[in-house]
Amino acid sequence: MTGVVTAGEIAAWWPVPGAESHKYTRGVVGIDAGSPQYPGAALLAISGALGAGPGMVRYLGSAPRDLVVGRFPSVVLADGQVQAVVAGSGWGALVDAGPRLREALERRVPLVIDADALRLLPADLPAETLLTPHAGELARLLGVERGEIEADPVAAAVLAAGRFKATVLLKGAVQPVASPDGSVRLALSGPAWTAQAGSGDVLAGACGTLLAAGLPAGRAGLMAASLQALTASRFPGPYPPDVQASRFPEVVWGLLAPDQQ
Ligand SMILES: NC(=O)C1=CN([C@@H]2O[C@H](COP(=O)(O)OP(=O)(O)OC[C@H]3O[C@@H](n4cnc5c(N)ncnc54)[C@H](OP(=O)(O)O)[C@@H]3O)[C@@H](O)[C@H]2O)[C@@H](O)CC1
Numbered sequence: 201m202t203g204v205v206t207a208g209e210i211a212a213w214w215p216v217p218g219a220e221s222h223k224y225t226r227g228v229v230g231i232d233a234g235s236p237q238y239p240g241a242a243l244l245a246i247s248g249a250l251g252a253g254p255g256m257v258r259y260l261g262s263a264p265r266d267l268v269v270g271r272f273p274s275v276v277l278a279d280g281q282v283q284a285v286v287a288g289s290g291w292g293a294l295v296d297a298g299p300r301l302r303e304a305l306e307r308r309v310p311l312v313i314d315a316d317a318l319r320l321l322p323a324d325l326p327a328e329t330l331l332t333p334h335a336g337e338l339a340r341l342l343g344v345e346r347g348e349i350e351a352d353p354v355a356a357a358v359l360a361a362g363r364f365k366a367t368v369l370l371k372g373a374v375q376p377v378a379s380p381d382g383s384v385r386l387a388l389s390g391p392a393w394t395a396q397a398g399s400g401d402v403l404a405g406a407c408g409t410l411l412a413a414g415l416p417a418g419r420a421g422l423m424a425a426s427l428q429a430l431t432a433s434r435f436p437g438p439y440p441p442d443v444q445a446s447r448f449p450e451v452v453w454g455l456l457a458p459d460q461q
């Protein structure tokens with residue numbers, strides 16, 4: 201199937217908790233984002249993860265831990281079981297980036313690989329890996345000029361998904377989500393208020409929550425990117441990306457119960 205995902209599809213796929221759900225069945229997402237160089241990226245990725253409704257967020261990164269729990273007290277600092285991991289946002293020049301990505305891979309769960317971890321892709325990626333490059337990062341990965349990516353983002357995403365045998369969400373004004381089997385869909389689009397530093401970190405966190413809930417990588421990417429775009433449409437204006445993420449639940453509610461809006 202091709203074309204733009206619909207709001208109806210997103211609502212139908214949304215992981216609504218059942219009466220018997222608990223935090224582990226809803227999905228635990230491990231966030232390895234941020235660093236001493238980019239502590240804000242940890243908070244941004246966590247805000248995106250929480251806004252999409254996880255059972256639990258575990259913080260696995262190297263940003264100051266007090267900063268994390270001071271801002272988000274529901275986040276668990278203890279390591280333990282996770283059903284998906286977000287790796288790479290705001291790693292910057294971390295010297296242990298390679299071991300961090302290996303550790304994430306050894307958990308054998310679906311991964312979101314973002315930002316600086318995209319430079320370290322291994323030859324074999326696990327099933328349900330979601331890569332979330334912007335055009336600059338994808339150009340670097342494919343060894344082409346950025347203009348080529350921007351000239352045909354759909355073709356670039358499809359090429360990358362085939363090359364890396366992973367699902368690729370190419371970020372930008374048009375956001376294709378391509379699967380290794382050659383299929384591609386577009387996320388819903390929204391106003392460019394989202395085009396600001398940190399929106400990508402928020403998006404990676406939201407993708408992680410949806411992967412942890414058990415969604416296939418393609419759907420997780422389409423849903424998270426569309427949620428961010430719909431939020432900017434519903435709350436247009438210069439809201440910082442974590443503030444946009446704090447409005448995600450209202451937008452999800454609007455998708456699930458449109459009559460009550
Ligand atoms: N608060 C925090 O802690 C934040 C932390 N962050 C963290 O900062 C780190 C560096 O991330 P980064 O994306 O700024 O740099 P990098 O990957 O070297 O870009 C390379 C080149 O690509 C281009 N380019 C960039 N974006 C583009 C786009 N959307 N669409 C198209 N092209 C684009 C651009 O090329 P130019 O236009 O300059 O030619 C740029 O020079 C990373 O760890 C990230 O997670 C940020 O998330 C912000 C908030």
Ligand SMILES: Nc1ncnc2c1ncn2[C@@H]1O[C@H](COP(=O)(O)OP(=O)(O)O)[C@@H](O)[C@H]1O
Binds near residue numbers: 372
């Ligand atoms: N023109 C645009 N219209 C709408 N959204 C955009 C536009 N350009 C970029 N975005 C959004 O901004 C974000 C950019 O991600 P990224 O460049 O990785 O940011 P950062 O690394 O600073 O967090 C993505 O979430 C993308 O959806």
